[in-house]
Amino acid sequence: MKELRSRHLLTIAIELAPILNLGATPFGQRRIVPVSGGRFSGDRLRGEVWRYAGSDLLLERADDAFQQDARLALCTDDGALILMTYRGIRHSSSEVASRVPGTPGTMRSKGLTPRPKSPIIHSLRRGAPRLGRCTLTTEE
Numbered sequence: 001m002k003e004l005r006s007r008h009l010l011t012i013a014i015e016l017a018p019i020l021n022l023g024a025t026p027f028g029q030r031r032i033v034p035v036s037g038g039r040f041s042g043d044r045l046r047g048e049v050w051r052y053a054g055s056d057l058l059l060e061r062a063d064d065a066f067q068q069d070a071r072l073a074l075c076t077d078d079g080a081l082i083l084m085t086y087r088g089i090r091h092s093s094s095e096v097a098s099r100v101p102g103t104p105g106t107m108r109s110k111g112l113t114p115r116p117k118s119p120i121i122h123s124l125r126r127g128a129p130r131l132g133r134c135t136l137t138t139e140e
Helices: none
Strands: 008-016 020-025 028-041 046-049 055-060 066-076 081-090 103-110 120-130 133-139
Touching: 008 046, 008 066, 028 066
Parallel strands: none
Antiparallel strands: 008 028, 008 133, 020 028, 028 046, 028 055, 046 066, 055 066, 066 081, 081 103, 103 120, 120 133
């Protein structure tokens, strides 16, 4: 079996606005968690999370799993824009749920200044939400 090798891409501290509870849907309880800002940094990337340019569309399903669909707009210190997206399903005991395990995600970057390519980076993120903030570590 091959070993999965990764390297640190960035750590992101996300500030969260109050959760918007949209209520019951046929698929479960729907919530929107707006992003109100933040910062990210790594060896090759650093910058800010744009205020109110992202959110996590969260669905609490009938089987107690949480389905995430998040999109964030990041701006690097050198002016490049990055659209960071991650999706996943978290299903765990209430004890483990407070620690939120890693879920696969992707990042697509598009620079404001000319770049040779707009790469898609497949990554793994780990982290846990806390009241009003979330810190994630992303590896590629």
